[in-house]
Amino acid sequence: MLYLIYASKEAAIERADEEGKEIGFDYWIEDNGQGTRWLTYPDETIDYMWALDVTNYDLDESEESSTVNHYTPLPDPDDD
């Protein structure tokens, strides 16, 4: 798996939006606020950054050089 790490959720979603448009998901075609929008959605990391799974994204050279193979997610609460 390949991930890009973003400082904010908004920045990660912006990249996810870009890929969703490129793929041509229904959300971007119908323009009615419904339908599939993203290929992947960011997850919060243990250090409060945002990791986006870009394994199947069309990355540019700059992005390719910035990917990481893993991240540590925000821990699950031990509550039940």
Add this chain to the structure above:
Amino acid sequence: MHISLDSALGRQRRLNSVGESVLQIAPNAAAAYSLRSLTGGDPKVVRVRRDVDNTEQDFTASGISSGALVDFATSGNGVFANTGYESFTNASASGFTASNTGSTGFAVSDILDGVSGDSVSVSFDIDITNGSPTISLRTALSGGSTASNGIVYTTSGSKTATLTGNKGYVGVGFTEGDAPSNFTVSNFKVLGNGFVETWYDQSGNSNDAVQATAGSQPKIVNAGSLVTSSGLASIKFDGTNDTLTADSLASVFSGTDKIWSHFSVTEFTTDATTLVVASLGSSSSNSPIIYSGGRVGQKYGFFVRDDANANVLLESGTLSVNEPYLNHATTNGAAQAQFVNSSAAGTGSTNTGAMTFNRFTLGCLRRVNTDSFLNGSISEFIIHNSNQSANRVAIETNINSHYSIF
């Protein structure tokens, strides 16, 4: 307020009337998700994305049972286009007739682009007069090169092929193998997958359960076949990240002594961990929680915890994996009860206080964090915010009449 477990048994409706739907037996559901009609009509039940080209379409209950959904998921490839065949006729997305005497030809259909390691399964009929046609994935729709294993055919008949990319590909195509060649391909289908983008709420409250992220959508068509449980349509959650959410439903259950009552048809694929079928939670606190799902050791569990951490867990006896179960559970702030296949499977009398929810999810436990993903399937999940003990047996009879679970 207190639920007296089956205290109204003597007044309970033991059977539903012939032809009566679940929502006619017990109207005013908060949300009702199923792949069959719960209303008596032919409601829109699901919106599906097919992976061959990411097109989406709504389906009614009859659209699933008639095969229209599977047809949708197995179409969407492009019309076969010719490069090099001397004769090329009857071209469509489902086939063509090609012949040549000495040239090299390719008939290629556009499919969803893939990368090395991705697999595509197809089915088709082939009628060979001569030649040895070969199918493979292609790097381009015109020209290009082979991008997968190739499968050679020397006999006519109905065929199924699985092609695995060894480089990036954009199409699937046939070449003649050797010349002269004359052959016809028909009934060509990409054995694609269908994923649920929306599971429509049949209650009339528009609490549709949605998933806008392709990688987290549960599956309803797998490699050209309907996902089933008990031989009937079901939705498979992968146990990794598949969910459907309907947060608009959560506020219905926020407050003190709110009634939660659900009926579900589910199947678990493993019993190694907690597998949550449905949950209520909060985005700002790990309490409160209400969830229903499989527990370690293959027990059916119903868990309730209020804002102040007062909690109760009901667990059934040991069940089996890969078997469908009809589950009913309820809480009213003072008492809890669970039934599996219409048999009592735990009671509680925990007095829970206020609960403030803003998240409802099918397929995992979702509050501040998200975990306990369901590895299994859901065929039906009906939720009421009213006491359904008087209707319980009639509802269970209706569900079991359809699914033949027990």
